[in-house]
Amino acid sequence: MYTIIDYIIAFVLSLVVSIAITPFTIKFAKKFGFVDKPDYRKVHTELMPRIGGLSILIGATAGLLYLNKLIPLLWPVLLGGAVIIIIGIFDDKYTLSAKVKFLGQIVAASIVVAFDFNIDFITLPFMEERIYLGPFSYVIGVFWIVAITNAINLIDGLDGLASGVSVIAMTSIMSLAALNGHFIVVSLTVILIGSTIGFMFFNFHPAKIFMGDTGALFLGYCISIISLMGLYKSVTIFSLVVPIIILAVPIFDTLFAIIRRILNKQKISAPDKSHLHHRLITMGFSHRETVLTIYAISAFFGLAAIIFTRSTLWGSIAVITVVLILIQVIAELVGLIGSHKPLLNAFKKMRANMNQSYK
Template sequence: MFYLTLVICLVASILITPMVKKLAFKIGATDKPNQRKVHQKIMPRLGGLAIYLSFIIGLLILRPESTYAIPIVLGSIIIVITGILDDMIELSAKIKFIAQIAAALIVVMYGGIQVEFINLPFGGVVEFGYLSIPLTVIWIVGVTNAINLIDGLDGLAAGVSSIALITIAGMAIIMGDGFVVAVASIVLASTLGFLVYNFHPAKIFMGDTGALFLGYIISVLSLLGFKNVALISFVVPVIILGVPISDTFFAIIRRIVNKKPLSAPDKSHLHHCLLRLGYTHRQTVLIIYAMAAFFGLTAVIFSQAKVWGSFVVVAVLLLMIEVFAEKIGLMGHNHRPLLKLYREIRYSTVKDR
């Protein structure tokens, strides 16, 4: 029944997406080109509605048993309604932020999904106490927006989310968490069905309806899979979501360095930088897919490593991310501290010879 449900979700998404496309044009949920957009013509958004409807169909068929199911669905309803309205009339950032907090609070307060403590690698426990609720809400809202930020090219957010869902489902299988496996697999099948129409050249965008929903569900599933565990294991979901999290992190750094508001839009995200380097639309998306897969594989290796081995993995990973970000100009062409340090050391070495 499990595999049949996944096939049904995949087919449902493929069949529903063209209907959602027609609906998007009827209600004005379209994306017009501007100086920040890559596309050159008016495109229907709202495609995330097809992903969500297929997801609901999968839940109704499979009915995975868990006390978390109803709170997750209730929170998702708020997220999807917010996304639909934003795709139609472009809500203010404040309204979207409030809606995301409301959705997060439902799964935290009603569902009991909280990171309450962390076991330290060398003994001892860190109890979060009253901070457990705000920390969990920050995680959910942060990941939700991180997925939304990378939704800048055809198939990019859908593909990166799919890779994250595969990794989360795989890790859940290892840990024996049937509920996370079921929900992640249903969302994955629904997203892959939509990707048929969304990969370059896209016929429809997922819009905020899809980006916010995928960010929300991935953030919650990653918490379910890795909450109340060792500090080392808690890093796993951060690595799994390495692409959207690092892109968001460097966007914040970039705006601080350039003395711009954190909410200010720009064309210096990961995909913009790769496009400027001369890669085609499709090549850029595939490169970022490969990066997401690399992060997913690293997360699996990290989870199986010993304490000191895991520290080495994180250190090497952080160094690689920083060097790559400086190479492609993710923080701006003038902000390259490690590369400048390397050149100075190399110059001094050559001079001493």
């Protein structure tokens, strides 16, 4: 549909527009009260503009207008995205309840899957038998979109964290889409990566603006859609694993948060300071070190997903095994050190000695 030159132009256009518009977004946020107030679970100590998602949206829109042949194919996705953006804007201004945001996400997801953006059947390995999902395909589609949207939103706790993890995930998806000839997915990821990187010039620590729910929900929604499109219509059991590996950091951070809140008899939507990034900061990592560490983990999972798709059956099983073990080790190690004071103090002392030796 488009040439490599078209993709480069779309990327640069999205990047430049996002960079150019963000200073105006900062002024707009401050003038009209789209600000994030500090509290006990946040790391910033002053009011911060938090509607940076508008910059990502406008940058991506510029790229999409250049790749305009996609628009007729994607109008249900654009309509659902409009619902997500409206929810995000209102939340950044008025702080909506979790129920209202959840309902809005279901509406947006339902619009998309109602127009056949879903998985019709699954092919079992070792045989050609197909399992047709029927009405469950719509349920699975809505669940996936809502789950990934919230997963990206929940990791948006440090400067540049959600935006960087999203760029890494989208780059992995784009690489796989290019290898498999899914050029609509390539087109979408190119413009989203460009606009998000443009925003990151202002969002990386120390941030001048937060993406807010406008950005986090929008990016989560877009990633959920493009990962579904990469699987479009028919998948094998093993290919279902690919987007889960790519998005392992936000998915498992969210899953552990849900389990933790259930065990502590809290509401699932109740905020806390036990996410992966909170734990790493508690262990003595600086803001920037924490973000870069999670970037590295995300990049590892993205690379693992690419290796997974190019491997033999037994190689794929080996990759899954390594990934699951690594997730468990990270969770156990971070949780153990973060909650055990003697270990935590010893770890901080070790890090202090290492930092001193580097100096």
